[in-house]
Amino acid sequence: MKASGDLEKNGSPAHVGNFTLHLAEDQFRWSPEIAAMHGYPREPMTVTTEFALAHKHPEDRPRFAALLGQLPDASGAPLSSRHRIIDRHGNTRHVLVASTRLVDADGAVIGADGFYVDVSGAASDQLEDALDSAVADFSTNRAVIEQAKGMLMLIYDIPADRAFDILRWRSQHTNVKLRSLCEQLIDTLADESVVGEAGRTRVDHIVMTIGTQGEPLPG
Template sequence: MGDDQQHEEDLEAALAPGSRPPLGRYRLDLATGEWAWSDEIFEMHGFQPGEIVPTTDLMLAHKHPDDRERVDSVLKKAAATGEPFSSVHRILDAQGGTRTLAVTGQGRADPVTGRVAELFGYFIDVTEASRGLAQREATASIRAAAQSRSTIDQAKGVLVVGLSLDEDEAFNRLRTASNHSNIPLRQLADRLLATFSRPGTTSFPTREDLTAFLADPRTPSGSPGA
């Protein structure tokens, strides 16, 4: 998953119906670079309300190093255009902890000059939503691994029966064929199962079929067992 998609999903999770993540309001004076924060934003950054004077330099100093350049670019574009924007990024709070924040906002033009004079909007603490997303991704990875393991076990079972091997010997035959053919083990297992379960296959593959497959898994057999 790319960073942009990750950011969008974090923001969607934070704003999902029924969720109530911490939220604070801000205003940025573009002429001075000073920010006005609600109490919640001070707390998100690990400070007591009013403990420091928030500035753009301070804000960028707290951004995670991997996200700092991107956030700076978002702010500069918003300051130039005044168009609505949103971004999700990590910060390092005053205690050194990492938090994930979403920021949304838009510009307000000076009525005399017509130029963007300030940005205003909200900070949303999506740390917990981000953790939930990471947990869901980890769960999906575990499930995918389990599915791969299931495929390999099925292929191993075919070799146990068809070549009269024990489970360790069957796995070693699969691994050897994988190494020699430069085909990843899971893909090799998928290919073995697909080869011997094609339409028209009516019986279990013979020893010769399986031996030929393991010798050259890149060349499908004819119609084993048909």
């Protein structure tokens, strides 16, 4: 398994991948990174809901299935959770899943768009040390990145390297410079309440949409 800071050939962080769920087609479309998390070749995959659920840990499967069942209700819980998956080799991996609902022109929910973060091996006691490091670093560019990382660490309860993977993934996905993207995230979250389920749902949406305004990457 690659280290958490490694990049894949396409420049995306190895521990973050995006997915789209289409309810009418009963299909998840996994990025190469998510396919690899499940033990498959690192290439895009289209799988059924039944197939995706079969990879959930038996103890976590009912809760995730319940979230799927609530997805068509726009007022229901988001498809966001922290749970375990069993890859095709029998290995258990811990993942964070966050998403935002997809709606049609009439406002009806037609699916979800989101991302997975593989947090396997991320011990909870790393969080305090990582946060101390983030707060202590005040250099110009790095301070902005560290602040954005710190926000994601606290909101999602993940260590610094996984938070940075999310930011780098969005930077690559949107072709926006990392600093500019982090500034967007900080400015947006500063005006938001992140308390409770409603707050978490809003944060998931913000993370999925940052980068729509910002300084593009060169080239």
